[in-house]
Amino acid sequence: MQEEREREIRTVLGERVRPGTVSIRFCGGCNPRIDRGRVALELKGALEERGCRVVWGGREADFRIFLSGCLSGCAFKYNPADPPCVVVAGTAVDDEEVGEARIVSEVLRKMDP
Amino acid sequence: MKTPEQYEESLRGMNFKVYLMGEEVKNVVDHPIIRPSMNSVKMTYTLAQDPQHEELMTATSHLTGKKINRFCHLHQGPEDLIKKVKMQRLMGRKTAACFQRCVGMDAVNAVDSVTFEMDRKLGTDYHKRFTNFLLKMQEEDWTVDGAMTDVKGDRGQSPAKQADPDLFCRVVERRADGIVVRGCKAHQTGAVNSHWILVMPTLTMTKEDADFALSFVAPADAEGIVYIYGRQSCDTRKLEGGQFDMGNREFGGHEAMMIFDDLFVPWENVFLCGEHEFSGALVERFAGYHRQSYGGCKVGVGDVLIGAAALAADYNGASRASHVKDKLIEMTHLNETLYACGIACSAEGHRTASGTWLIDLLLANVCKQNVTRFPYEIARLAEDIAGGLMVTMPSEKDLRHPVAGKYVEKYLRGIAGVPTEHRMRVLRLIENITLGTAAVGYRTESMHGAGSPQAQRIMIARQGNLEQKKALAKKIAGIPA
Numbered sequence: 001m002q003e004e005r006e007r008e009i010r011t012v013l014g015e016r017v018r019p020g021t022v023s024i025r026f027c028g029g030c031n032p033r034i035d036r037g038r039v040a041l042e043l044k045g046a047l048e049e050r051g052c053r054v055v056w057g058g059r060e061a062d063f064r065i066f067l068s069g070c071l072s073g074c075a076f077k078y079n080p081a082d083p084p085c086v087v088v089a090g091t092a093v094d095d096e097e098v099g100e101a102r103i104v105s106e107v108l109r110k111m112d113p
Numbered sequence: 114m115k116t117p118e119q120y121e122e123s124l125r126g127m128n129f130k131v132y133l134m135g136e137e138v139k140n141v142v143d144h145p146i147i148r149p150s151m152n153s154v155k156m157t158y159t160l161a162q163d164p165q166h167e168e169l170m171t172a173t174s175h176l177t178g179k180k181i182n183r184f185c186h187l188h189q190g191p192e193d194l195i196k197k198v199k200m201q202r203l204m205g206r207k208t209a210a211c212f213q214r215c216v217g218m219d220a221v222n223a224v225d226s227v228t229f230e231m232d233r234k235l236g237t238d239y240h241k242r243f244t245n246f247l248l249k250m251q252e253e254d255w256t257v258d259g260a261m262t263d264v265k266g267d268r269g270q271s272p273a274k275q276a277d278p279d280l281f282c283r284v285v286e287r288r289a290d291g292i293v294v295r296g297c298k299a300h301q302t303g304a305v306n307s308h309w310i311l312v313m314p315t316l317t318m319t320k321e322d323a324d325f326a327l328s329f330v331a332p333a334d335a336e337g338i339v340y341i342y343g344r345q346s347c348d349t350r351k352l353e354g355g356q357f358d359m360g361n362r363e364f365g366g367h368e369a370m371m372i373f374d375d376l377f378v379p380w381e382n383v384f385l386c387g388e389h390e391f392s393g394a395l396v397e398r399f400a401g402y403h404r405q406s407y408g409g410c411k412v413g414v415g416d417v418l419i420g421a422a423a424l425a426a427d428y429n430g431a432s433r434a435s436h437v438k439d440k441l442i443e444m445t446h447l448n449e450t451l452y453a454c455g456i457a458c459s460a461e462g463h464r465t466a467s468g469t470w471l472i473d474l475l476l477a478n479v480c481k482q483n484v485t486r487f488p489y490e491i492a493r494l495a496e497d498i499a500g501g502l503m504v505t506m507p508s509e510k511d512l513r514h515p516v517a518g519k520y521v522e523k524y525l526r527g528i529a530g531v532p533t534e535h536r537m538r539v540l541r542l543i544e545n546i547t548l549g550t551a552a553v554g555y556r557t558e559s560m561h562g563a564g565s566p567q568a569q570r571i572m573i574a575r576q577g578n579l580e581q582k583k584a585l586a587k588k589i590a591g592i593p594a
Binding site: 024025026027028029030031036037040056057074075078079 | 164166167170416
């Protein structure tokens with residue numbers, strides 16, 4: 001499962017993501033349904049490999065990822081922003097259910113310029 | 114904001130007068146019985162530095178615009194009230210214990226709106242004094258102990274009619290530069306992990322009780338304050354030096370008696386002194402906020418207890434039994450009902466004249482009324498799933514013993530593949546929350562903390578809008594109004 005996920009991430013990265021500053025903003029994590037820390041670290045690793053700079057919660061960024069632990073989506077709800085951004089809320093990416101294993105690859109796909 | 118290390122160091126610099134089991138404690142930070150409770154408060158500083166939790170653990174000060182710890186914040190809208198409950202659930206999950214710092218947060222929110230309204234009506238300057246204190250509290254990231262409950266002596270008599278008037282905190286002298294206070298606050302959660310104390314009256318005072326209508330702040334280690342540390346069930350297990358017999362090695366909570374032995378308080382730190390007609394509002398609002406709090410913190414501890422019960426079922430090989438699954442469902446249902454009440458009273462909050470938001474008092478009291486019951490049922494179900502071994506199991510020292518250990522290891526094994534020690538650890542955790550040191554917070558504090566059950570029933574009766582409900586019934590039944 002892990003290998004498959006990494007392969008998918010690499011495919012997406014190779015094709016699409018442009019370098020720049022990407023911010024990852026968390027919800028508060030009161031009762032998360034996904035492992036936000038793992039997802040964030042996987043995203044960070046993949047994006048840095050592609051030459052992106054990843055910052056935690058910064059407002060000044062070329063692209064923003066809002067990472068919430070459940071469907072309440074507090075990361076975006078309390079800090080709404082204009083595109084370009086992608087909203088992860090539990091196992092949904094931009095309101096579409098993808099399952100925890102596919103969150104990272106889906107986020108990277110959404111970063112397609 | 115303070116780092117967790119700075120918080121710990123700041124306590125080391127304080128000069129508390131604390132007695133514990135008949136001895137004066139010189140180093141409260143490293144005392145093995147006290148230390149776990151300090152770790153719980155310290156976690157409020159740790160998580161505030163963590164990007165994964167700062168959305169809940171921090172807020173923007175309405176006074177300075179600076180980022181502050183949410184425990185020092187005045188609620189500026191329903192979002193803040195909701196985030197407070199979520200933060201408390203998070204903290205309960207991280208510590209499985211009472212993390213103590215919410216009492217001060219609830220106290221400053223109550224004192225803010227009441228002093229504002231008092232100044233407007235009476236022309237006093239209490240709110241300005243309070244705001245000056247709050248600014249320093251936010252800047253220094255202080256932990257503040259909210260002190261309300263007096264020892265109360267004869268419950269059938271008012272404060273002024275007690276045989277010993279010191280059984281309610283009171284002003285014994287008014288000077289040009291301040292007041293002298295005598296009395297004792299009971300059950301003071303987190304007292305010796307706090308930088309300051311914020312004292313409030315224990316109940317609605319009448320004119321004859323004006324000397325007992327009192328609110329002020331003082332450094333927690335001020336000359337004239339003496340603490341006598343409260344015992345907890347199984348507390349001396351922390352002195353044994355093992356790894357898991359205490360159930361939760363790292364975290365805990367604490368309460369203490371807080372005695373004012375003619376404590377001097379300068380006027381700039383006094384927020385209520387004799388204005389008895391505002392004592393009721395202060396008590397009601399503080400209690401309301403604190404009844405909301407329990408819809409977060411107890412839920413977080415409940416999450417850990419449900420998880421522990423599920424693990425115990427796994428290790429016992431019972432997790433596929435339908436009655437066990439159903440008990441876990443019931444525990445979850447009860448726990449989330451408490452959370453729903455905490456969120457509901459927050460979402461239905463309203464703005465007060467000072468700009469600080471207050472919870473819906475009816476729903477907050479319903480929340481707390483449920484808290485007086487549901488944790489007991491959750492604990493009962495956890496004990497049911499855990500089995501009797503939770504209270505008959507040998508000690509960790511027996512497990513480590515060269516002779517006895519092999520028997521413990523062999524005969525207390527549950528399913529294959531899970532070490533006996535893991536099974537013992539999870540049973541000790543359940544024991545800790547249901548009848549050990551953490552049961553102080555999870556059970557009896559759920560009953561009496563923020564007011565005993567009858568106090569909520571009085572508020573529910575007052576807020577229940579019964580006449581309007583009668584009118585509804587009359588209309589539907591065709592009875593003339």
